[in-house]
Amino acid sequence: MENFDIRKQGPNLIVWALLLTLPLWINYVSYTQLGTQIVAMALGAMALNFLLGYTGVLSFGHAAYFGLGAYGAGMTIRYLMPSTGAGIIVGTLAGMLAAMLIGPLIVRLRGVYFAMVTIAFGQVFYFIAFRWNGVTGGDDGLTNWKRMPIDLGFTTLHIESQATTFYYFVLAVFAISVGIMAFLLRSPFGRTLIAIRENERRTRFLGINVNRHIWISWVISCTFMALAGSLNALLNNFVDPRAFFWRQSGVFVIMCVMGGMRSFWGPLVGAAIFIWLQDELSSMTANWQSFVGLVFVVVVLFFPRGVLGILRRKATE
């Protein structure tokens, strides 16, 4: 926090100004719940990008941890205790624990092979949610639970009935989470992760146990992904096995790429565009899936750097 540099801080100021004022203007273009969904999914995309964009490791199975967070939250509220806070904590810890256990099996792998194994592991949870009918509700999803008001002692947040209150609650969780990730990325540990992304061999020959660093980055990434999953489940008061499905993983990856993997806020921009687009398309045509697929193809072929990558390039030219 040496000198306040308006050029460096500009993007941060714009992002926070837009997010903080969102309930004031969102109704002109959409609705508050969609804004909440964007913030929750953006947290997931940014969590993935911690690994994808800043450690250079290609995970295509992050939906598993998104789903664990979602089911963890929903099942806690339904079966254990009707508390939003407890749901979020259990959901997040469930994702973290799974990531810690699966990590050692996959950190030795690289590239497409890593991607393929992460997808396959993700599917395990899909089948558990799908098969374990009695507890998870199976294919129909987990119902009969909803987010609860949060008692802070001096006041109660009625997130269950006031859309705007819930939005700010999600935004607060988002702010803390991305704050932690930004802090880590600017630390020596974070720089070591970036070094791995830049040149794994060089990093190994600087004496770093690369696999251990990737494991830690993986756990951090999956933990915040689980947190995002629990927020998204609370938004819907519902979760079904599709949260685990490999297609959901791909959606998070495209959010990162569409917004710009090398920019901190890129995944947020990507999430906003993707969710808004999906919302509009699905209300216009039954074949919205084709258009989503087309978005993938167009982004890959014509905008591989993403929106922020292009903007940044324009700015330096």
Add this chain to the structure above:
Amino acid sequence: MSQLILLAVVNGLIVGAFYALMAIGLSLIMSLSDVINFAHGGFLAVGAYLAYSMTPYVGFWGGLLIAPVLTAGLGLLVEKVLISRVYGRDPLYSLLLTFGLAFIFEDVTRYIWGAQGLPYQVPGWLMSPLSLSLFFLTGYRVFMMALIMVVVGALFWLMTRTRLGLRIRAGTLDLETVSILGVNVRVLRNLNFGIGIYLAGLAGVLAAGQLGLQPTIGDSLIMPSFIAIIIGGLGSLTGTLLGGLMIGVASGLATVFVPSASEAVMYVMMAVVLLVRPQGLLGEEGRF
């Protein structure tokens, strides 16, 4: 009881042969082009539906013969127009590209042929059981197994005895050297993709006869195919074949004893292999 186990094993072998057919195609493409083809299941569905649409004109056998070839043609086109553009870039992009294609394939299939399941007619004489005591062993199942074995055998012959096959295998080991030696890598990758898609199309037609037609027919086969590759070892076709049959039999047996674990058992096997032998059963060490 022993007949129940026999039933499970035979069922497992048949399902496993499907997995292997898919997985070998995926593995060919992955080894030579560093692309995970998520659209593989989509191609499989296209093969199945094409066969369905042409059966009234060319019959079952005509469909079986022509549909996979047409699917392979579509594969060659898709590779040339789209996928070949992202070679040499971060594998991330090819994953996303084929991922998007998977969405499009499924949706277009649904748009053309409808979301409802469709029946697929197999000649009546193939559908009757071979004997009373082995009631589950229909002619069609035996025929499928035999055909898959013939096709896989032909593929192994292609890979080890023909110039194209030798070039493909050399390319998976060292693409740079192969290109220096004057092989046109673009054509090689294109043909290799076509071979992989042909296998997917064939699996589609055969699966349609067994399971009927749905736009998502490829979806249920693609994940086990990944697992077959991981277990068998990437780059080893024999390993992939073995992996497919193994998980087929394992999940077939699980269906009998612990039905709810029929999928889970594959993933457990995968986890064990990754723990003990990360490169897969027949994979080479140090490749990944």
Add this chain to the structure above:
Amino acid sequence: MSFLEIDNVSKHFGSLVAVDGVSMKVEKGELRAVIGPNGAGKPTFFNLITGMLSLTKGRITLEGQDLAGVDPSQRVGLGMARTFQITEIFPDLTVRENIRIPVEIQAGLSMSPFMPKAMRAPISARVDELLEAGGLTRIANRLAGELSHGDQRATEIMMSIALKPRLLLLDEPTAGMGDDETYAVARLIRRIHKDQGLTIVLIEHDMRVVFNLADRITVLAEGRPLAEGTPQDITENATVQAAYLGGEA
């Protein structure tokens, strides 16, 4: 006991014998060059020292410690740093960041989720010092990937120096460079060798570099040791002349 002792090492790849019974003793503070014609097994020999390949036979010790079973990143911990024939740096980061990362690693911070206040000033000072010593100060804020070949090599060497190694291994440091760049890199190597009294082992193609820099030279041919001595010994050695220098002149 010498600083680095390589005792009768061999490496077989199947039936191919790439390195066959090579011994070499390097004293502390020495600059040793390993030369040899193509196919002499230099890269393999080098990778046996860094641990990228495992020994088929023989023994390597660093200050008496046996290196058997010590993997490459652990050898860094023992004080071994290396550069690669094809420069390995962080292309999308600035030169300053390229140097800063190994400085922080050397300070034991690679797992640290925050920068301890007390470390801030010393780390910055050390980064500046290394940039200066490598002649990189003027390009400190440029992306490493955009630099000339020679500047990238200088960056890579200074990244290794940042680890405060006891032994620096240089794999063809001037490979693929023009005369000016070769000269600049050779000067940098001489300077770090003299200034810090660092022990250096390098393999090199460029004979001018070798005969100017090295205290002693080891000549390999077809995986076997052919000769060893001062640059003068080697120039006068008839066997070497015949096997190698004669062929090239």
